[in-house]
């Protein structure tokens with residue numbers, strides 16, 4: 582019974598010393614890079630509004646040729662179903678940029 586207790590105390594000491602040595606860290610959320618199709622300044626509204634919850638690959642891996650209504654509906658779904666905080670004028674801008682770039 583002595584050995585498990587010693588291990589437990591030792592582990593607690595390590596955890597405590599790590600906690601006191603904690604430094605601020607910076608990290609990048611691993612949402613990936615901006616795909617080439619959305620890299621230009623004209624797609625900034627998409628990058629700004631659509632990359633906080635998931636990778637932009639969710640957008641660029643959709644099948645092509647779905648049409649403007651598909652992109653309008655996708656943006657509406659993000660807002661209504663997933664509560665994406667997107668201003669109505671930005672939502673329209675995102676939908677039209679995606680319709681133009683991804684079809």
Ligand code: HEC
Nearest residue numbers: 630631633634635639640643655656659663664665666675
């Ligand atoms: C508030 C978080 C949030 C934001 C912001 C967001 N999405 Fe999403 N999106 C989601 C969730 C949740 C899913 C579903 C994930 C899954 O099924 O794995 C998703 C999935 C998608 C999909 C995959 C197809 C589908 O309908 O499930 C597309 C396309 C998409 N999002 C486009 C967009 C676009 C365009 C924007 C910017 C207007 C955006 N998302 C912003 C949460 C968000």
